[in-house]
Amino acid sequence: MSDLGEHRRPLHCFIPPHISDSISRKGDDQSKKWIADLESEAESYRSARCEVIVADDVPGHDVYSADCGSELPGRLMWSEGDPPAADPLVRKAAESTAQTLALFSRYGRDSLDGKGGKVISTVHYKLDCCNAFWNGRQMVFGDGDGRIFKAFSRSRSVAGHEMTHGVIQHSCQLHYRGESGALNESLSDVFGALVVQRGMSEDAADATWVVGEDLFQPAVSGSGIRSLKAPGTAYDDPVLGVDPQPFHMDDFVVTRSDYGGVHINSGIPNHAFYLMAMMIGGRAWEKAGALWYSTMVSLDDPKASFADFAAASWVTVRGMFGQGSMEELYVKRAWKLVGIDL
Numbered sequence: 298m299s300d301l302g303e304h305r306r307p308l309h310c311f312i313p314p315h316i317s318d319s320i321s322r323k324g325d326d327q328s329k330k331w332i333a334d335l336e337s338e339a340e341s342y343r344s345a346r347c348e349v350i351v352a353d354d355v356p357g358h359d360v361y362s363a364d365c366g367s368e369l370p371g372r373l374m375w376s377e378g379d380p381p382a383a384d385p386l387v388r389k390a391a392e393s394t395a396q397t398l399a400l401f402s403r404y405g406r407d408s409l410d411g412k413g414g415k416v417i418s419t420v421h422y423k424l425d426c427c428n429a430f431w432n433g434r435q436m437v438f439g440d441g442d443g444r445i446f447k448a449f450s451r452s453r454s455v456a457g458h459e460m461t462h463g464v465i466q467h468s469c470q471l472h473y474r475g476e477s478g479a480l481n482e483s484l485s486d487v488f489g490a491l492v493v494q495r496g497m498s499e500d501a502a503d504a505t506w507v508v509g510e511d512l513f514q515p516a517v518s519g520s521g522i523r524s525l526k527a528p529g530t531a532y533d534d535p536v537l538g539v540d541p542q543p544f545h546m547d548d549f550v551v552t553r554s555d556y557g558g559v560h561i562n563s564g565i566p567n568h569a570f571y572l573m574a575m576m577i578g579g580r581a582w583e584k585a586g587a588l589w590y591s592t593m594v595s596l597d598d599p600k601a602s603f604a605d606f607a608a609a610s611w612v613t614v615r616g617m618f619g620q621g622s623m624e625e626l627y628v629k630r631a632w633k634l635v636g637i638d639l
Protein backbone atom coordinates (compact mmCIF):
# COMPACT_ATOMS: atom_id res chain seq x y z
CA MET A 298 0.00 0.00 0.00
CA SER A 299 1.21 3.51 -0.61
CA ASP A 300 -0.15 6.81 0.54
CA LEU A 301 -1.04 9.60 -1.88
CA GLY A 302 -1.40 12.03 0.98
CA GLU A 303 -4.34 13.51 2.86
CA HIS A 304 -7.07 15.50 1.22
CA ARG A 305 -10.84 15.77 1.09
CA ARG A 306 -12.04 12.75 -0.79
CA PRO A 307 -15.00 13.01 -3.15
CA LEU A 308 -17.24 10.00 -3.53
CA HIS A 309 -17.58 9.42 -7.27
CA CYS A 310 -21.23 8.39 -7.46
CA PHE A 311 -22.79 7.22 -10.72
CA ILE A 312 -26.23 8.67 -9.95
CA PRO A 313 -25.83 12.46 -9.89
CA PRO A 314 -27.30 14.71 -7.20
CA HIS A 315 -29.89 16.24 -9.54
CA ILE A 316 -31.53 12.80 -9.89
CA SER A 317 -31.24 12.03 -6.17
CA ASP A 318 -32.72 15.46 -5.32
CA SER A 319 -35.64 14.88 -7.67
CA ILE A 320 -36.37 11.44 -6.19
CA SER A 321 -36.18 12.84 -2.65
CA ARG A 322 -38.78 15.47 -3.59
CA LYS A 323 -41.09 13.36 -5.75
CA GLY A 324 -40.43 9.74 -4.80
CA ASP A 325 -42.24 7.61 -2.25
CA ASP A 326 -41.14 7.23 1.39
CA GLN A 327 -38.96 4.19 0.69
CA SER A 328 -37.09 6.02 -2.06
CA LYS A 329 -36.66 9.09 0.14
CA LYS A 330 -35.13 6.91 2.84
CA TRP A 331 -32.39 5.40 0.65
CA ILE A 332 -31.59 8.83 -0.78
CA ALA A 333 -31.16 10.23 2.74
CA ASP A 334 -29.01 7.24 3.77
CA LEU A 335 -26.72 7.60 0.78
CA GLU A 336 -26.44 11.36 1.18
CA SER A 337 -25.37 11.06 4.81
CA GLU A 338 -22.76 8.51 3.78
CA ALA A 339 -21.46 10.69 0.95
CA GLU A 340 -21.26 13.62 3.34
CA SER A 341 -19.20 11.61 5.81
CA TYR A 342 -16.77 10.79 2.98
CA ARG A 343 -16.64 14.43 1.91
CA SER A 344 -16.15 15.87 5.37
CA ALA A 345 -13.56 13.32 6.52
CA ARG A 346 -9.92 14.01 5.78
CA CYS A 347 -9.06 10.60 4.45
CA GLU A 348 -5.94 8.95 3.26
CA VAL A 349 -6.31 7.95 -0.36
CA ILE A 350 -4.73 4.55 -0.66
CA VAL A 351 -3.82 2.96 -3.94
CA ALA A 352 -4.65 -0.67 -4.53
CA ASP A 353 -2.34 -3.43 -3.43
CA ASP A 354 0.72 -4.02 -5.55
CA VAL A 355 -0.60 -7.55 -6.04
CA PRO A 356 -2.13 -8.23 -9.47
CA GLY A 357 -5.61 -9.63 -10.05
CA HIS A 358 -9.22 -8.80 -9.46
CA ASP A 359 -11.33 -9.67 -6.43
CA VAL A 360 -15.10 -9.35 -6.02
CA TYR A 361 -16.53 -9.10 -2.53
CA SER A 362 -20.03 -9.02 -1.08
CA ALA A 363 -21.04 -6.50 1.56
CA ASP A 364 -23.97 -8.83 2.34
CA CYS A 365 -26.34 -5.81 2.35
CA GLY A 366 -24.16 -4.05 4.93
CA SER A 367 -21.71 -1.18 4.51
CA GLU A 368 -18.44 -2.77 5.63
CA LEU A 369 -15.91 -2.59 2.77
CA PRO A 370 -14.63 -4.50 1.00
CA GLY A 371 -16.72 -7.22 2.73
CA ARG A 372 -16.61 -10.99 2.22
CA LEU A 373 -14.45 -12.34 -0.61
CA MET A 374 -16.67 -14.09 -3.17
CA TRP A 375 -14.46 -14.51 -6.24
CA SER A 376 -10.86 -14.01 -7.32
CA GLU A 377 -9.41 -13.83 -10.80
CA GLY A 378 -8.70 -17.37 -12.02
CA ASP A 379 -11.65 -18.89 -10.13
CA PRO A 380 -14.49 -20.53 -12.11
CA PRO A 381 -17.47 -18.19 -12.72
CA ALA A 382 -19.25 -17.31 -9.48
CA ALA A 383 -22.68 -18.79 -8.71
CA ASP A 384 -24.01 -15.39 -7.60
CA PRO A 385 -25.11 -13.63 -10.83
CA LEU A 386 -24.24 -10.14 -9.60
CA VAL A 387 -20.75 -11.24 -8.52
CA ARG A 388 -20.37 -12.80 -11.96
CA LYS A 389 -21.56 -9.62 -13.69
CA ALA A 390 -19.16 -7.44 -11.69
CA ALA A 391 -16.29 -9.79 -12.55
CA GLU A 392 -17.21 -9.77 -16.26
CA SER A 393 -17.65 -6.02 -16.64
CA THR A 394 -14.46 -5.34 -14.69
CA ALA A 395 -12.53 -7.72 -16.94
CA GLN A 396 -13.98 -6.00 -20.03
CA THR A 397 -12.97 -2.59 -18.72
CA LEU A 398 -9.44 -3.75 -17.91
CA ALA A 399 -9.22 -5.29 -21.39
CA LEU A 400 -10.16 -1.96 -22.99
CA PHE A 401 -7.47 -0.09 -21.07
CA SER A 402 -4.99 -2.89 -21.79
CA ARG A 403 -5.61 -2.25 -25.48
CA TYR A 404 -4.32 1.29 -24.90
CA GLY A 405 -1.23 -0.12 -23.16
CA ARG A 406 -2.41 0.34 -19.58
CA ASP A 407 -1.80 -2.38 -17.01
CA SER A 408 -4.73 -2.21 -14.55
CA LEU A 409 -6.18 0.99 -13.07
CA ASP A 410 -2.96 2.19 -11.49
CA GLY A 411 -0.92 1.44 -14.63
CA LYS A 412 1.28 -0.88 -12.58
CA GLY A 413 -0.80 -4.05 -12.60
CA GLY A 414 -2.29 -3.36 -9.14
CA LYS A 415 -5.20 -5.35 -7.78
CA VAL A 416 -8.74 -4.25 -8.66
CA ILE A 417 -11.41 -4.61 -6.00
CA SER A 418 -15.21 -4.53 -6.41
CA THR A 419 -17.97 -4.98 -3.84
CA VAL A 420 -21.57 -5.96 -4.70
CA HIS A 421 -24.66 -6.25 -2.48
CA TYR A 422 -23.79 -2.95 -0.82
CA LYS A 423 -26.47 -2.00 1.72
CA LEU A 424 -30.15 -2.73 1.22
CA ASP A 425 -31.94 -1.16 -1.77
CA CYS A 426 -28.88 0.98 -2.51
CA CYS A 427 -29.44 2.82 -5.79
CA ASN A 428 -25.96 3.93 -6.69
CA ALA A 429 -22.46 2.78 -7.56
CA PHE A 430 -19.29 4.61 -6.65
CA TRP A 431 -15.51 4.72 -6.73
CA ASN A 432 -14.26 5.63 -3.27
CA GLY A 433 -10.60 6.16 -4.04
CA ARG A 434 -9.62 2.53 -3.63
CA GLN A 435 -12.40 0.31 -5.01
CA MET A 436 -15.71 0.09 -6.87
CA VAL A 437 -18.93 -0.37 -4.92
CA PHE A 438 -22.22 -1.46 -6.47
CA GLY A 439 -25.70 -1.20 -4.92
CA ASP A 440 -28.34 -3.77 -5.83
CA GLY A 441 -31.00 -1.19 -6.75
CA ASP A 442 -34.44 -0.97 -5.15
CA GLY A 443 -36.31 -3.13 -7.68
CA ARG A 444 -38.77 -0.28 -8.36
CA ILE A 445 -36.72 2.52 -9.97
CA PHE A 446 -33.28 0.96 -10.41
CA LYS A 447 -31.97 -2.50 -11.20
CA ALA A 448 -28.69 -3.76 -9.73
CA PHE A 449 -25.80 -1.48 -10.70
CA SER A 450 -23.34 -4.37 -11.09
CA ARG A 451 -25.39 -5.53 -14.11
CA SER A 452 -24.28 -2.51 -16.14
CA ARG A 453 -21.06 -2.59 -18.12
CA SER A 454 -21.11 1.18 -18.58
CA VAL A 455 -21.35 1.69 -14.80
CA ALA A 456 -18.28 -0.48 -14.19
CA GLY A 457 -16.41 1.23 -17.04
CA HIS A 458 -17.38 4.66 -15.71
CA GLU A 459 -16.37 3.99 -12.10
CA MET A 460 -13.11 2.29 -13.05
CA THR A 461 -12.14 5.24 -15.25
CA HIS A 462 -12.34 7.41 -12.12
CA GLY A 463 -9.65 5.06 -10.79
CA VAL A 464 -7.51 5.49 -13.92
CA ILE A 465 -7.83 9.29 -13.65
CA GLN A 466 -6.84 9.15 -9.98
CA HIS A 467 -3.65 7.36 -11.00
CA SER A 468 -2.87 9.46 -14.09
CA CYS A 469 -3.91 13.07 -14.77
CA GLN A 470 -5.65 13.46 -11.36
CA LEU A 471 -8.26 15.89 -12.63
CA HIS A 472 -9.70 17.90 -9.72
CA TYR A 473 -13.30 16.97 -9.06
CA ARG A 474 -14.72 20.47 -9.35
CA GLY A 475 -15.90 22.80 -12.11
CA GLU A 476 -14.65 22.14 -15.65
CA SER A 477 -11.85 19.77 -14.58
CA GLY A 478 -14.43 17.82 -12.56
CA ALA A 479 -16.79 17.73 -15.54
CA LEU A 480 -13.89 16.45 -17.67
CA ASN A 481 -13.31 13.77 -15.03
CA GLU A 482 -16.99 12.79 -15.35
CA SER A 483 -16.95 12.99 -19.15
CA LEU A 484 -13.88 10.77 -19.55
CA SER A 485 -15.56 8.25 -17.24
CA ASP A 486 -18.68 8.31 -19.43
CA VAL A 487 -16.65 8.03 -22.65
CA PHE A 488 -14.75 4.92 -21.55
CA GLY A 489 -17.93 3.52 -19.92
CA ALA A 490 -19.66 3.80 -23.32
CA LEU A 491 -16.65 2.30 -25.10
CA VAL A 492 -16.61 -0.73 -22.80
CA VAL A 493 -20.21 -1.43 -23.89
CA GLN A 494 -19.52 -0.85 -27.60
CA ARG A 495 -16.43 -3.06 -27.57
CA GLY A 496 -18.34 -5.78 -25.69
CA MET A 497 -21.08 -5.70 -28.35
CA SER A 498 -18.67 -5.22 -31.32
CA GLU A 499 -20.71 -2.15 -32.30
CA ASP A 500 -19.69 0.54 -34.74
CA ALA A 501 -20.08 4.15 -33.56
CA ALA A 502 -23.07 4.61 -35.88
CA ASP A 503 -24.93 1.61 -34.41
CA ALA A 504 -24.35 2.34 -30.72
CA THR A 505 -26.88 4.01 -28.41
CA TRP A 506 -24.18 6.13 -26.71
CA VAL A 507 -26.22 6.00 -23.49
CA VAL A 508 -24.49 5.23 -20.20
CA GLY A 509 -26.47 3.45 -17.51
CA GLU A 510 -28.98 2.30 -20.11
CA ASP A 511 -29.64 -1.02 -18.42
CA LEU A 512 -30.35 0.45 -14.98
CA PHE A 513 -33.98 1.58 -15.10
CA GLN A 514 -36.92 -0.59 -14.16
CA PRO A 515 -39.68 -0.62 -16.82
CA ALA A 516 -41.77 2.00 -14.97
CA VAL A 517 -39.11 4.70 -15.53
CA SER A 518 -39.41 6.91 -18.57
CA GLY A 519 -35.87 7.14 -19.94
CA SER A 520 -33.19 5.32 -21.87
CA GLY A 521 -30.44 5.72 -19.23
CA ILE A 522 -28.58 8.22 -17.08
CA ARG A 523 -26.67 10.22 -19.73
CA SER A 524 -26.56 10.34 -23.52
CA LEU A 525 -23.34 11.28 -25.33
CA LYS A 526 -25.21 11.41 -28.62
CA ALA A 527 -27.92 13.78 -27.39
CA PRO A 528 -27.10 15.21 -23.94
CA GLY A 529 -30.26 16.43 -22.23
CA THR A 530 -32.50 13.66 -23.61
CA ALA A 531 -31.57 10.57 -21.55
CA TYR A 532 -34.68 10.68 -19.36
CA ASP A 533 -37.85 12.68 -18.73
CA ASP A 534 -39.67 11.10 -15.83
CA PRO A 535 -42.17 12.30 -13.20
CA VAL A 536 -39.93 11.07 -10.35
CA LEU A 537 -36.41 11.42 -11.80
CA GLY A 538 -37.01 14.78 -13.46
CA VAL A 539 -35.59 15.85 -16.83
CA ASP A 540 -32.01 15.25 -17.98
CA PRO A 541 -30.35 18.70 -17.54
CA GLN A 542 -27.20 18.14 -19.61
CA PRO A 543 -26.14 20.77 -22.18
CA PHE A 544 -24.19 19.83 -25.30
CA HIS A 545 -22.81 23.30 -26.18
CA MET A 546 -20.80 25.95 -24.29
CA ASP A 547 -23.62 28.45 -24.88
CA ASP A 548 -25.68 26.44 -22.39
CA PHE A 549 -22.92 25.80 -19.83
CA VAL A 550 -24.61 25.60 -16.43
CA VAL A 551 -23.11 27.73 -13.65
CA THR A 552 -24.04 26.17 -10.31
CA ARG A 553 -22.53 25.63 -6.89
CA SER A 554 -24.12 22.20 -6.43
CA ASP A 555 -22.64 18.91 -7.67
CA TYR A 556 -19.08 20.29 -7.33
CA GLY A 557 -19.99 22.96 -9.85
CA GLY A 558 -22.16 20.81 -12.11
CA VAL A 559 -19.65 18.05 -12.84
CA HIS A 560 -22.44 15.64 -13.89
CA ILE A 561 -24.21 18.36 -15.89
CA ASN A 562 -21.56 20.15 -17.97
CA SER A 563 -19.86 16.84 -18.77
CA GLY A 564 -22.46 16.72 -21.56
CA ILE A 565 -20.31 19.19 -23.54
CA PRO A 566 -17.04 17.18 -23.79
CA ASN A 567 -19.15 14.00 -23.99
CA HIS A 568 -20.81 15.31 -27.12
CA ALA A 569 -17.48 16.46 -28.60
CA PHE A 570 -16.19 12.90 -28.26
CA TYR A 571 -19.36 11.46 -29.83
CA LEU A 572 -19.12 13.87 -32.80
CA MET A 573 -15.45 13.08 -33.36
CA ALA A 574 -16.03 9.32 -33.14
CA MET A 575 -18.89 9.57 -35.64
CA MET A 576 -16.76 11.61 -38.07
CA ILE A 577 -13.90 9.10 -37.81
CA GLY A 578 -16.39 6.25 -38.20
CA GLY A 579 -15.99 2.55 -37.52
CA ARG A 580 -15.31 1.30 -34.03
CA ALA A 581 -15.10 4.19 -31.60
CA TRP A 582 -12.84 2.40 -29.12
CA GLU A 583 -10.13 2.08 -31.74
CA LYS A 584 -8.92 5.44 -33.13
CA ALA A 585 -11.20 7.80 -31.16
CA GLY A 586 -10.78 5.94 -27.86
CA ALA A 587 -7.00 5.66 -28.25
CA LEU A 588 -6.82 9.37 -28.98
CA TRP A 589 -8.86 10.31 -25.89
CA TYR A 590 -6.90 7.87 -23.71
CA SER A 591 -3.55 9.31 -24.83
CA THR A 592 -4.83 12.83 -24.24
CA MET A 593 -6.10 11.89 -20.79
CA VAL A 594 -2.91 10.28 -19.51
CA SER A 595 -0.65 12.97 -20.99
CA LEU A 596 -2.63 15.85 -19.49
CA ASP A 597 -0.34 17.72 -17.09
CA ASP A 598 -2.79 20.10 -15.41
CA PRO A 599 -5.21 18.71 -12.78
CA LYS A 600 -7.27 21.90 -13.15
CA ALA A 601 -7.54 21.62 -16.94
CA SER A 602 -10.53 23.34 -18.54
CA PHE A 603 -12.49 21.99 -21.51
CA ALA A 604 -10.42 24.25 -23.78
CA ASP A 605 -7.20 22.90 -22.23
CA PHE A 606 -8.30 19.33 -22.89
CA ALA A 607 -9.37 20.26 -26.43
CA ALA A 608 -5.94 21.82 -27.08
CA ALA A 609 -4.23 18.72 -25.67
CA SER A 610 -6.36 16.47 -27.89
CA TRP A 611 -5.26 18.51 -30.90
CA VAL A 612 -1.58 18.01 -29.99
CA THR A 613 -2.26 14.28 -29.49
CA VAL A 614 -4.09 13.84 -32.80
CA ARG A 615 -1.29 15.55 -34.73
CA GLY A 616 1.21 13.25 -33.05
CA MET A 617 -0.84 10.11 -33.68
CA PHE A 618 -2.20 10.76 -37.17
CA GLY A 619 -0.03 13.56 -38.56
CA GLN A 620 -0.49 17.25 -39.30
CA GLY A 621 -3.13 17.85 -41.93
CA SER A 622 -4.72 14.42 -41.34
CA MET A 623 -8.48 13.96 -41.57
CA GLU A 624 -8.47 12.98 -37.90
CA GLU A 625 -6.96 16.36 -37.02
CA LEU A 626 -9.74 18.07 -38.96
CA TYR A 627 -12.40 15.95 -37.18
CA VAL A 628 -11.04 16.83 -33.74
CA LYS A 629 -11.09 20.53 -34.57
CA ARG A 630 -14.58 20.32 -36.04
CA ALA A 631 -16.02 18.31 -33.14
CA TRP A 632 -14.81 20.84 -30.54
CA LYS A 633 -16.07 23.73 -32.68
CA LEU A 634 -19.54 22.17 -32.84
CA VAL A 635 -19.75 22.26 -29.02
CA GLY A 636 -18.50 25.85 -28.92
CA ILE A 637 -14.74 25.42 -28.37
CA ASP A 638 -12.46 26.82 -31.08
CA LEU A 639 -8.97 25.45 -31.58
Ligand SMILES: [Zn+2]
Nearest residue numbers: 309310482485
Ligand atom coordinates in the same frame (compact mmCIF):
# COMPACT_ATOMS: atom_id res chain seq x y z
ZN1 LIG B 1 -18.59 9.56 -12.09
